[in-house]
Amino acid sequence: MSDASVGRRALCTGLVLAVAALGGCALVQPGPRTLEISEARLADLVSRRFPLDHRYLEMVDVSLSRPRLRLLPQENRIQTELDYTMGTALPGTRSVRGVLGLSYGLRFDPADRSVRLSEVRVERFDVPGVPAGQAERMSRLGSAVAESVLQDAVIHRLRADELKVAEGWGYEPGAFRVVPGGLQLTMTPVRR
Template identity: 30%
Template sequence: MPHHSRRQLLRALWGATAMAPLAALAGFNFFTSEYTATREELQAQVAKRFPVQQRYAEIFTVGLRDPQLSLDARNNRAAITAVLSIASPLLRPSQVEGIVTVSSALKYDAAARAVRLDRPQADRIELQGLGGRDAERLQQIGGAVAQELLRDQPLRTFKPEELTVGRKTYEIGDITVQDDGITVALK
């Protein structure tokens, strides 16, 4: 390949990568010492851990399924919206469904090499077909159990080789939520 053709090819490749949004590219960035995980990658990791359920007061079974991850760059938080089900022999019908959205800050768990949800809180709960005091009580139960089920839920777990480049092993620093992924500083 002639020298000027190689230069043109490199310019074309540089132009194409410069146009691509950096946050949308998963992986290690050598220039900024950061690792970016895309929203799609995180969504796939979250989905693997569902459905989940837990008993409450030996009377209710609360379940979450079909999680959808959203990221809020402005508030540096992640949110999971899931289908919520509450079942009990005391209910008529015996199961109620709805939607719950739980938002959370993020923290790094060095022992597990995982970015986890930190202090999740139920922001929105909507139950179908119920109103009044029954709906309020079930919303409280659903919110409390959803928060418990999602507490410390990992969003991204790193393999040791992902944090090693050459002979250097990196530690995770600050976690920044973006609209289309999360970026962790490597130090």
């Protein structure tokens, strides 16, 4: 074999290896990316879902309004205080008004493209102007109703075109993390 033939073969082998290496780079999955959502934007998204009126067990009417948010980054949770009105659907009964405090996490539900409350816990349920024993019972009932009504409540729904753009770039929404000043949403690579 001549030196020129060996040189051509080496050059061709080098080019084939380089093309294979570049092709392999295209197969490497991109890493996760993070989107920032400010506390003000989050407060705006949450406030759009209120006032919230709900009838529980066809018996108890609950109205929630004026959400006030506070971030709890150390617990990866959000705390919200709401004004509530609660009363029975029976005529002639009196409604109770007070303040409800709860904390929760967030999760993305790909089935309906929604951002939902998760692991809702009532931290405070004030029942002003009611005798102590009755207030305690009402507080337990109110806490149970609030957790039931708010568990998995939708606070935002992504439009289909927003998800198409993310998918076009090879990503889908993943986990939320509460950080000082807002939220971080991890965008994870779509598995193909």
